[in-house]
Amino acid sequence: ITTPVVNTSAYWFSSSQELIDFKEGRHASFEYGRYGNPTTEALEKKMSALEKAESTVFVASGMYASVAMLSTLVPAGGHIVTTTDLYRKTRIYMETELPKRGITMTVIRPADMDALQDALDNNNVSLFFTETPTNPFLRCIDIELVSNMCHNKGALLCIDSTFASPINQKALTLGADMVVHSATKYIAGHNDVIGGCISGRDELVSKVRIYHHVVGGVLNPNASYLILRGMKTLHLRVQCQNSTALRMAQFLEEHPKDCTCILSWLAKSPRTSHCQEPNDWLWWCCQL
Ligand SMILES: Cc1ncc(COP(=O)(O)O)c(C=O)c1O
Numbered sequence: 001i002t003t004p005v006v007n008t009s010a011y012w013f014s015s016s017q018e019l020i021d022f023k024e025g026r027h028a029s030f031e032y033g034r035y036g037n038p039t040t041e042a043l044e045k046k047m048s049a050l051e052k053a054e055s056t057v058f059v060a061s062g063m064y065a066s067v068a069m070l071s072t073l074v075p076a077g078g079h080i081v082t083t084t085d086l087y088r089k090t091r092i093y094m095e096t097e098l099p100k101r102g103i104t105m106t107v108i109r110p111a112d113m114d115a116l117q118d119a120l121d122n123n124n125v126s127l128f129f130t131e132t133p134t135n136p137f138l139r140c141i142d143i144e145l146v147s148n149m150c151h152n153k154g155a156l157l158c159i160d161s162t163f164a165s166p167i168n169q170k171a172l173t174l175g176a177d178m179v180v181h182s183a184t185k186y187i188a189g190h191n192d193v194i195g196g197c198i199s200g201r202d203e204l205v206s207k208v209r210i211y212h213h214v215v216g217g218v219l220n221p222n223a224s225y226l227i228l229r230g231m232k233t234l235h236l237r238v239q240c241q242n243s244t245a246l247r248m249a250q251f252l253e254e255h256p257k258d259c260t261c262i263l264s265w266l267a268k269s270p271r272t273s274h275c276q277e278p279n280d281w282l283w284w285c286c287q288l
Pocket residue numbers: 061062063064087131135160162163181182183184194195196
């Protein structure tokens with residue numbers, strides 16, 4: 001019923017022949033902790049099922065998930081597009097590290113589809129990376145629309161879906177190529193573990209996995225266990241947070257004091273004009 005925690009760095013082969021069979025693809029086994037772990041593999045399968053992804057790789061943090069994805073899928077000298085709202089450390093990484101590989105960047109406002117089209121028309125864009133909802137302003141991107149725009153120009157679309165969780169949004173089903181999460185937030189849900197993941201088509205995720213196996217931002221199996229345990233209540237926690245946020249937003253919207261309420265999809269919200277329809281649940285985060 002519970003997934004065992006497999007605390008090992010190396011794996012046993014009972015004979016040289018078994019090792020040869022493993023290396024030549026006739027025997028399935030784990031080999032070394034940086035290349036895979038049964039507890040983490042169970043977590044990856046669960047995440048793939050939630051995101052409707054062919055494959056998922058779990059890593060040591062949400063930041064490392066973005067770094068591994070960008071390092072793998074954006075070639076040296078490439079161009080990326082991203083948005084003004086972005087987790088600050090992701091922005092710092094993009095501004096300080098990507099130029100060292102000759103990667104240039106266009107930054108657009110999340111709702112500015114003309115600016116996105118312009119960036120796609122005038123650069124050889126490898127990837128559009130955006131959060132939706134964004135951190136910290138909870139702006140929403142129309143994933144279906146931007147995925148069509150990107151794919152028409154041969155660019156990949158990666159969504160940081162941390163603020164949505166896979167309960168509120170399944171970006172791959174709307175056309176995104178990759179989804180990254182800081183599992184530290186909703187997915188693990190108990191403030192006791194840091195982790196991140198990248199989900200998508202096997203063809204793309206396996207490239208990230210190869211990079212990850214070399215560079216080594218491995219998630220400890222005990223952390224994998226804590227995230228698996230947290231995920232058992234993910235749907236309940238997110239539904240509860242959605243309905244609390246909605247109640248708060250409705251209360252504050254009617255409040256006589258002048259306050260701005262940002263709740264994606266709330267009828268009178270200033271964000272509504274550039275929100276997409278939700279996938280599964282109607283309401284999510286509220287920010288004052
Ligand atoms: C939207 C978003 N993406 C990525 C990260 C980075 O995740 P982690 O803290 O797990 O490295 C954060 C962290 O706050 C975040 O808010």
